[in-house]
Amino acid sequence: MARALVNVPKRARMGEIIEIKALVSHPMESGYRVGLNGAVIPRDIIRLFTCGYNGVEIFRAEFSPAVAANPFMSFSTLALESGTLTFRWTGDKDFEVVETAEIVVE
Amino acid sequence: MSARILLALAAAAGASLALAADIPPEQRRSAYADMSPELRAIQDDDAANPASLWVLDGEALWNEHAGAAQKSCADCHGAGGALKGAAARYPRFDAALGAPVDLEQQINICRTERQKATPLAWESHALLALTAFVARQSRGEKISVAEDPRARPFVDAGRRLFTERRGQINLSCAQCHNDNWGKSLAGAPIPQALPTAYPIYRLEWQAMGSLRRRLRNCLSGVRAELWPQESRNYVDLELFLMSRANGMTLESPGARP
Numbered sequence: 001m002a003r004a005l006v007n008v009p010k011r012a013r014m015g016e017i018i019e020i021k022a023l024v025s026h027p028m029e030s031g032y033r034v035g036l037n038g039a040v041i042p043r044d045i046i047r048l049f050t051c052g053y054n055g056v057e058i059f060r061a062e063f064s065p066a067v068a069a070n071p072f073m074s075f076s077t078l079a080l081e082s083g084t085l086t087f088r089w090t091g092d093k094d095f096e097v098v099e100t101a102e103i104v105v106e
Numbered sequence: 107m108s109a110r111i112l113l114a115l116a117a118a119a120g121a122s123l124a125l126a127a128d129i130p131p132e133q134r135r136s137a138y139a140d141m142s143p144e145l146r147a148i149q150d151d152d153a154a155n156p157a158s159l160w161v162l163d164g165e166a167l168w169n170e171h172a173g174a175a176q177k178s179c180a181d182c183h184g185a186g187g188a189l190k191g192a193a194a195r196y197p198r199f200d201a202a203l204g205a206p207v208d209l210e211q212q213i214n215i216c217r218t219e220r221q222k223a224t225p226l227a228w229e230s231h232a233l234l235a236l237t238a239f240v241a242r243q244s245r246g247e248k249i250s251v252a253e254d255p256r257a258r259p260f261v262d263a264g265r266r267l268f269t270e271r272r273g274q275i276n277l278s279c280a281q282c283h284n285d286n287w288g289k290s291l292a293g294a295p296i297p298q299a300l301p302t303a304y305p306i307y308r309l310e311w312q313a314m315g316s317l318r319r320r321l322r323n324c325l326s327g328v329r330a331e332l333w334p335q336e337s338r339n340y341v342d343l344e345l346f347l348m349s350r351a352n353g354m355t356l357e358s359p360g361a362r363p
Binding site (some may be wrong): 070 | 312
């Protein structure tokens with residue numbers, strides 16, 4: 001069950017700095033571990049996280065095997081217009097999770 | 107032997123007796139108190155606590171029809187929130203079994219008897235998710251277990267397990283958690299073994315885990331043979347540990363280092 005949990009303020013004043021939190025469920029298997037049978041467990045990580053604000057990319061992070069399981073991101077942006085924030089995680093084994101959140105700016 | 111030496115011996119004997127005693131109620135504290143501010147922030151904020159992912163999955167499972175009876179948990183118990191306070195009373199004495207059961211076992215009893223479904227495997231994602239969902243509803247409630255007099259013998263059995271030396275290192279639980287709490291073990295503070303936040307998201311595991319998993323961790327830590335999963339010992343020990351935390355606040359689902 002891939003799942004994401006995003007937290008964006010529902011309302012903000014024009015020009016206000018808002019904090020955005022995004023948590024996703026993922027094992028982040030590094031590709032360096034060896035299983036009980038002695039074989040290397042294939043890498044299975046999230047490669048890229050992006051956040052779009054009404055279609056404009058405002059945040060991007062590339063993940064490495066050193067990132068822990070269930071990665072949590074927190075960043076800030078300026079509230080400039082009402083609309084939709086789109087969060088997208090993509091990675092190995094065709095992993096893709098998309099989550100959206102609405103914000104009203106007044 | 108001079109009186110002075112005798113006195114010193116008596117004092118030493120008294121001190122060692124005092125060491126073996128339980129932690130006085132006013133000195134009890136959750137392991138939360140020993141965590142870094144960053145880690146506390148994770149537990150305090152549902153949006154940052156990875157355990158929330160399990161709670162969400164648990165809510166989905168709660169409403170899912172399962173087993174031959176095609177019943178969901180919600181069909182009997184109602185929507186989420188119906189079991190507020192329940193997790194603070196587990197392990198609870200089960201009259202039909204004549205023994206205490208923990209929350210995970212209670213979920214599986216419901217599954218086999220009410221839903222006519224196969225029980226969920228220990229530490230499986232589904233079982234942890236349901237446990238986390240149920241336990242989340244009791245966050246902030248006062249822990250109150252072993253009120254039933256029929257649970258008493260099992261608490262005593264748990265106490266015996268707690269104070270019994272075991273493993274190649276020949277340590278009892280009490281020697282660390284009653285006598286040396288607050289000191290360091292391999293750089294980590296020794297907690298008082300008050301299970302106020304289970305199931306927990308443990309950073310070391312990078313996953314959710316039950317109190318049973320933590321106990322197995324400690325057993326292998328003292329290089330003892332792990333009890334089989336069906337052993338009654340786990341529930342007796344869980345019951346005793348929870349009874350030590352009676353009156354404290356349930357934090358489930360917690361975050362731990």
